[in-house]
Amino acid sequence: MSYGSMIKVPFGPQHPALKEPEHFLFEIDGDIIVNVKPRIGYNHRGIEKAFERRTYIQNIYLAERICGICSDAHTTCYTQAIEELLDVEVPPRARYIRVIVAELERIHSHSLWLGIAAHEIGFDTLFMHLWRDREAVMDVLELVSGNRVHYAMNTIGGVRREIASEIIPKIIGSLDFLEKRTKYYMKVLRSEQTVLKRTVDIGVLKPEDAVELCAVGPTLRASGVKNDVRRDDPYAAYDEIPFNIVTDDGCDVFSRILVRCGEILESINMIRYALDHMPSGMLRVRVPMAVKPGEAVSRVEAPRGELIHYVKSNGSTRPERYKVRSPTLANIPALCKMLIGQHVADIPIILAGIDPCFACMDRLVFVDVKTNKKKALDFESFRKIVRKQRELL
Amino acid sequence: MNLLKWARTKSPWILHFNTGGCNGCDIELLAAFTPRFDVERFGILLQGSPRHADILAVTGPVTLQVRERLIRIYEQMPEPKYVLAVGSCACSGAPFKDCYNVIGGVDKVLPVDVYVPGCPPKPEAIIDGVVKLIQKIEEEKIDEKGR
Numbered sequence: 001m002s003y004g005s006m007i008k009v010p011f012g013p014q015h016p017a018l019k020e021p022e023h024f025l026f027e028i029d030g031d032i033i034v035n036v037k038p039r040i041g042y043n044h045r046g047i048e049k050a051f052e053r054r055t056y057i058q059n060i061y062l063a064e065r066i067c068g069i070c071s072d073a074h075t076t077c078y079t080q081a082i083e084e085l086l087d088v089e090v091p092p093r094a095r096y097i098r099v100i101v102a103e104l105e106r107i108h109s110h111s112l113w114l115g116i117a118a119h120e121i122g123f124d125t126l127f128m129h130l131w132r133d134r135e136a137v138m139d140v141l142e143l144v145s146g147n148r149v150h151y152a153m154n155t156i157g158g159v160r161r162e163i164a165s166e167i168i169p170k171i172i173g174s175l176d177f178l179e180k181r182t183k184y185y186m187k188v189l190r191s192e193q194t195v196l197k198r199t200v201d202i203g204v205l206k207p208e209d210a211v212e213l214c215a216v217g218p219t220l221r222a223s224g225v226k227n228d229v230r231r232d233d234p235y236a237a238y239d240e241i242p243f244n245i246v247t248d249d250g251c252d253v254f255s256r257i258l259v260r261c262g263e264i265l266e267s268i269n270m271i272r273y274a275l276d277h278m279p280s281g282m283l284r285v286r287v288p289m290a291v292k293p294g295e296a297v298s299r300v301e302a303p304r305g306e307l308i309h310y311v312k313s314n315g316s317t318r319p320e321r322y323k324v325r326s327p328t329l330a331n332i333p334a335l336c337k338m339l340i341g342q343h344v345a346d347i348p349i350i351l352a353g354i355d356p357c358f359a360c361m362d363r364l365v366f367v368d369v370k371t372n373k374k375k376a377l378d379f380e381s382f383r384k385i386v387r388k389q390r391e392l393l
Numbered sequence: 394m395n396l397l398k399w400a401r402t403k404s405p406w407i408l409h410f411n412t413g414g415c416n417g418c419d420i421e422l423l424a425a426f427t428p429r430f431d432v433e434r435f436g437i438l439l440q441g442s443p444r445h446a447d448i449l450a451v452t453g454p455v456t457l458q459v460r461e462r463l464i465r466i467y468e469q470m471p472e473p474k475y476v477l478a479v480g481s482c483a484c485s486g487a488p489f490k491d492c493y494n495v496i497g498g499v500d501k502v503l504p505v506d507v508y509v510p511g512c513p514p515k516p517e518a519i520i521d522g523v524v525k526l527i528q529k530i531e532e533e534k535i536d537e538k539g540r
């Protein structure tokens with residue numbers, strides 16, 4: 001490999017293929033990518049620190065605003081962590097409502113992603129069709145929660161709103177429509193040359209690499225690994241609702257599309273089942289303002305994969321430390337692996353393939369670009385770095 | 394109304410830039426371009442390059458790191474240019490106002506023409522903001538340079 005012919009191509013932070021500011025530096029040899037250097041942090045707001053300054057109730061709203069696409073996943077994860085510390089049982093009806101909203105969110109997130117993927121391969125007709133049909137699920141979310149993006153459904157100890165029996169027929173109607181459309185799109189995607197030519201055998205991630213690089217969510221499942229927090233560590237009412245884990249053995253972008261389509265269909269069935277079997281009863285239990293000292297970790301299967309929240313309490317009304325590990329971050333090393341050896345023209349679709357969500361990701365993290373390994377710094381070494389910087393200033 | 398202004402108000406092109414928001418505003422802004430809401434019927438087009446854009450639609454609070462980029466993008470846009478602040482974050486910094494890495498609303502960095510509050514604003518509200526901005530452009534005086 002001669003470095004003389006190597007060209008560096010910067011990508012982002014403002015780029016049509018990215019809806020969020022993020023920067024990647026590609027080293028290319030001819031038309032082939034030989035190295036990728038992600039430069040994350042444009043979206044870093046300092047949310048974890050802000051968590052420590054707000055009360056547990058205020059933090060529900062902050063957790064929701066970590067990310068607008070998987071807002072419900074973040075609040076579910078947050079409230080679960082606090083509930084574990086408080087030792088409260090969420091009422092059964094609330095657990096079902098959590099599942100319904102989480103699955104509605106998954107449908108909205110996946111169809112949003114499918115649209116973006118279609119856009120990245122230059123198939124804008126499909127993008128427009130998908131987003132038109134996505135409005136059906138947005139309407140349902142608005143009907144249930146009163147808002148299209150931030151639902152504010154979860155609270156510590158349960159949920160805040162009822163799913164009234166009058167609106168259930170409307171929800172079922174929308175689900176039927178979405179099911180029909182998704183099946184149709186799957187048929188189109190499987191036979192459409194424009195899609196196949198741009199996605200099959202592109203961005204391959206072998207199962208062993210996927211596991212070794214700790215990929216999560218649909219990215220991992222599209223490499224044929226059956227892994228899903230909803231089954232492995234059931235939360236809410238997932239242990240009572242039957243569902244299949246969708247996987248595919250293609251390991252490429254096309255299988256990521258198929259897995260997400262399959263998950264939409266699964267989610268539709270899960271919501272139907274949950275609406276049918278929803279127990280009656282209370283929506284929430286009252287909880288004290290102050291949380292007893294302790295630590296808790298909670299896991300949730302967000303639309304993009306496994307989401308982890310960690311909380312440490314010192315007995316006051318505010319958390320002492322809060323930490324969020326978002327799925328996109330876990331997928332970045334795998335993403336770098338997928339990109340190497342690919343053509344420059346395929347960058348947008350491979351990037352979009354993991355469904356990146358930088359709003360979730362940009363918190364304090366160090367990525368060793370040489371080995372593409374994530375380096376988690378412990379608190380002491382982090383403090384040292386901060387101190388050194390302060391001295392410099 | 395001179396020809397230039399007529400062209401500008403009939404077909405303003407929008408450049409979208411997220412300065413650190415949560416994504417909620419971005420998907421709503423994008424939804425405004427899709428068939429249900431379809432701002433393209435006003436001649437508005439989403440544009441990828443700052444050099445082709447008339448309106449800069451900013452979502453999210455401005456983070457320390459993105460600040461320079463935001464200014465650079467704004468400077469790359471040709472005159473006359475307008476800024477649309479979409480969402481509470483872009484208006485004032487909203488929930489992230491007191492975060493250590495956040496400067497605040499977009500108006501701390503750039504002159505803002507129209508504010509669209511809401512967390513996130515619905516696509517209808519964004520369209521309303523765009524229409525207000527177009528009205529503002531129409532009412533503007535044209536100086537001797539033809540601007």
Ligand code: SF4
Pocket residue numbers: 065068149414415416417418419452453454479480481482483487488511512513514
């Ligand atoms: S205004 Fe709300 S939806 Fe928009 S970026 Fe800020 S937190 Fe997200």
